[in-house]
Amino acid sequence: MNDRILKASMALGAIVSLAGAESTTEGNMKTLLFFDDEALNQRQNIVRRIGRAERIEESVFADPSGGNAAWGYPFVWRDTTSGKWRMIYQAGHYKNTYRDCGGGVVMLAESADGLRWQAVDTTAAVKLPDRVTINQVLPMTKGVGLLSGGYEDTRAEPDRRLKLMRVVCGAAPNGSELWTSADGLSWRLEEGVHWQTQAPDPPTFAHFNALRGRYVLSSRPDNGQRQIVLFETDDWRTFTPPEELVMTADSLDRPLTQIYGMPIFPYEGWYIGLVWLFHCPASERRHFPHIYLGGRSDVQVAYSRNGWHWQRGPREPLLPNGANGAPDAGCLQASSMVRLEDGSLRIYACTSRHEHGQIHSGDGYIVAYALRQDGFVCLQSDGGPGWVGTRALYWRGGEARLNVQARGGWARVQVTDPRGRTLDGYSFDACAKFDGDRADWTPEWKDGCTLAALAGRPVRLEIELYNASLYALRGDFVVLNTEQVKKFNEKGIIPGDRPGF
Incomplete structure (x- = not known):
């Protein structure tokens, strides 16, 4: 068996994530x-x-089944019982997803150190009628299913602790799904739950805002609209409308820049947003008026004292693109952040060598970045x-x-x-x-x-x-x-x- 494949037991043990939990100081x-x-x-x-976060070279992960993870949106947490790290990610496969664009098949990987990943063989534990890969955990959809984001809900009952949000494209309007799990291996669709009635392109992320006493989701307001809105839920069944516009490109950004996504992380009385900046090319005409093909994306930082009103500082990337030919030279989109025992931070992102929309077979990676404690500014x-x-x-x-x-x-x-x-x-x-x-x-x-x-x-x-x-x-x-x-x-x-x- 390929040494990138691990056999999964039926019980993966208790899971405690650093990514979803609030980061607090003592006393x-x-x-x-x-x-x-x-x-x-x-x-x-x-x-x-x-x-400036630094790429960890040994962390560069290409999907072992040959899928394209350029839009993989990794969700990473740690199982404190086994001490191992686990990751949900997605990758595209020909004949199974939209133009092999990096979305579609939702899979599970595991690592002893959170850097060197191996696909988990889920074939015995998870019965799927339309299995594409050995480590797949969610079924395919009738439309085009795209993983939108993951969250570890430390306030939820154990069997709903882990949450995945997925968009189903191809219908009018697009649909949204909520999946829950206790272990990251077996997932349950929450019937009748739609966190956004007209779901946009991914990503959508969640966190708990202690000041507001509610879960807050960050997403785009509509399909093709590259701005960030916030909306809320108390119970993960009913949601406020996605109408609170909190982030848009402005005159301090490079010309034609658009904001692609923004995961939010509570951090010692602050709220940190990792803003995905899509630097659109002026020459794009093939998909006009929708700017799609070409241009790079990097990650900048936003901050808030209450998680609802947001500001941005110097327009410099916290996670910059690598040099031409590097695994993150084209697009870089961060979706998980965990805090290590020494206080330092590790940020996980999906990346590509090619520019936006130019997704090729054999491109697309999951990459980890190191940032010192408090190293945002x-x-x-x-x-x-x-x-x-x-x-x-x-x-x-x-x-x-x-x-x-x-x-x-x-x-x-x-x-x-x-x-x-x-x-x-x-x-x-x-x-x-x-x-x-x-x-x-x-x-x-x-x-x-x-x-x-x-x-x-x-x-x-x-x-x-x-x-x-x-x-x-x-x-x-x-x-x-x-x-x-x-x-x-x-x-x-x-x-x-x-x-x-």
Whole structure:
């Protein structure tokens, strides 16, 4: 038997996914990411840089049955019982899917490390009347079935923990299906459930918004319309209309850019969107007015404090296309993100060497990318020393932890009062310089001075960077505005958190 094929047992064990679960910090710890300057009131000789995920070469996976996974939309989770990783993906096969376009056959793969995948032989466990591949898990459809996205629902009953959304094209309007599973091997169609009555081209993704207390789906509003809308459900049976437009290309994007999709991931009080940018060619006329053939796609980052109102920063790719001939030179579309034990992130995407619409047999891959913890964006010194200063922070206790890369340079911190006056013992000169690379660096001052000793009062942190990058600041604090500082000083009113702001 091909060594890319594994025999599947009837019971795959309990499954816990890092992809679908909310990413949270411990206790009351708050995380500041530096997408913008909202929490700052000082910035000198500092530039903002979008992070850069790195392709993991050994992860490049081509469907062993010969299918084209260019639009494979991988859904990855981890089985903590066995310690193995599992992946649902799709690939196109001649005579079975729409023009071998990368959609159609939904399959299961498994890996010991989440990088080197093997197809799972499902023939004994899953009886399908129209089986195309040895690792197929869903039946084919009467129309053209395209996997649209997957989600691990940690709030659901165990037998519906895993969810797949599929679009069935070829009818007017297109239909949508919801499939559920306990193990990723045996799937059940949820009869009568249609998450979008006129389902668009894939992708559609889901997550749970803790602030709204509802599941939120991101999708396109209509077939052929390349914008992103949000809609909601409480029970996975009834859904609000897909009418909340949250993301569209604008004048800061390259000419003729369109937005193809946006999976959303809760991340320590933030919501991170991985935006698929389709850079359309101006010369396309063969499918006019629909721009289809040619052009590359990459992945940029969007962010939100409440998961409903979205912003974008510098228009630089978080996941860039590779060089010509690379497996991700043409199209790159990320659909899963998992957090590893060391805090670093792994992003899974479907890719192709060819440009959009030029899908050839033998092209189309699933690829993993590595990103450091909090590596979406950073503040970086711009030649010589630079300084970052926070707004007043009501410090509730404990120490600060900074995610800093300072190899070849250094970083240090001083503490001031809300007016910027340095506190005795907390100056830059009293702080030990940090010249390493850590996600949890805790500043240390001479004479045993600590931030914990300043609990119960408003302070500011000033960070000095020299040939260094700051990715995040963590601590037990509340970011204050001027009025809150005044109320505390005059009346002793202790400010509370305002989630979503």
